[in-house]
Amino acid sequence: MGSMAVEGGDRDYVQSLERGFAVLLAFDEELTHPTLAELAAKTGFSRPAVRRLLITLQRLGYVANDGTRWSLTPRVLSIGQHYTATRAMIEFAQPHLLRLAERTGESASLAELDGFDAVYVARVPVRRIMSINVAVGTRVPAHATSMGRVLLAWSGPVAVTRFLEQAPLNALTRRTVTDPAQLRLVLSQVRGDGFSIVDGELEEGLLSAAAPVRDRTGRVVAALASSTSAGRLAPDRLRDETVPLLCEIADGLSAQLGYDPRTTSVPRDGFF
Numbered sequence: 394m395g396s397m398a399v400e401g402g403d404r405d406y407v408q409s410l411e412r413g414f415a416v417l418l419a420f421d422e423e424l425t426h427p428t429l430a431e432l433a434a435k436t437g438f439s440r441p442a443v444r445r446l447l448i449t450l451q452r453l454g455y456v457a458n459d460g461t462r463w464s465l466t467p468r469v470l471s472i473g474q475h476y477t478a479t480r481a482m483i484e485f486a487q488p489h490l491l492r493l494a495e496r497t498g499e500s501a502s503l504a505e506l507d508g509f510d511a512v513y514v515a516r517v518p519v520r521r522i523m524s525i526n527v528a529v530g531t532r533v534p535a536h537a538t539s540m541g542r543v544l545l546a547w548s549g550p551v552a553v554t555r556f557l558e559q560a561p562l563n564a565l566t567r568r569t570v571t572d573p574a575q576l577r578l579v580l581s582q583v584r585g586d587g588f589s590i591v592d593g594e595l596e597e598g599l600l601s602a603a604a605p606v607r608d609r610t611g612r613v614v615a616a617l618a619s620s621t622s623a624g625r626l627a628p629d630r631l632r633d634e635t636v637p638l639l640c641e642i643a644d645g646l647s648a649q650l651g652y653d654p655r656t657t658s659v660p661r662d663g664f665f
Contacts, residue, residue: 504540509560511541539589539603540616546583547613604643609651617643
């Protein structure tokens with residue numbers, strides 16, 4: 394999981410809290426019911442440290458133990474529920490996502506930027522077209538996705554430079570843009586176009602388009618995306634048929650969040 398540098402002084406940073414979250418995040422599809430030793434190996438922490446963290450999390454009700462193996466409890470879902478409950482955008486987005494999915498026959502998603510990743514915060518799946526099981530909370534590398542590129546393109550010059558200097562621009566396929574200078578040009582193009590199309594850079598055969606969603610101040614707070622397979626739709630058709638609808642629906646969601654292009658000026662921040 395990518396992350397930006399921690400802000401604030403070292404005295405304000407609680408390492409034990411970081412380690413607790415690291416243990417929780419170690420539970421994944423490969424380690425659904427890990428042993429203490431497996432969690433220690435996954436996190437890089439000592440066994441005694443992991444044991445203390447697990448016991449604390451167990452007392453708080455977030456993990457359970459059957460004697461030798463550990464598992465997450467349903468209480469961890471409450472963290473995401475609290476997030477969703479405080480984000481009106483996600484509630485507003487659902488009918489827009491449904492409309493996009495119904496009009497295109499393809500999966501529709503909403504994502505936000507978190508560190509080096511785009512994170513799915515709402516989704517209407519139509520068919521599975523990725524090798525991973527995409528759900529709310531799934532993280533994908535921002536540099537290789539249409540959603541991530543939209544979020545990066547309007548994040549401001551300082552944030553873009555920091556991303557290009559710090560993010561692991563891994564080649565996920567033979568098409569993935571990994572050169573920082575080239576990616577900067579791509580992001581500039583995204584801003585000029587007002588949308589992003591990515592063809593086979595996250596996974597071979599995966600084709601997606603994304604458009605920005607703005608809040609009442611004009612700030613881009615999310616990316617709305619439609620994903621399909623190259624075998625179902627050519628990039629030209631995606632641009633000509635899907636992108637106009639995608640931008641229309643993204644604009645509709647932005648309007649519901651209070652954005653009015655007639656009264657809200659979006660500053661040109663010197664990214665170009």
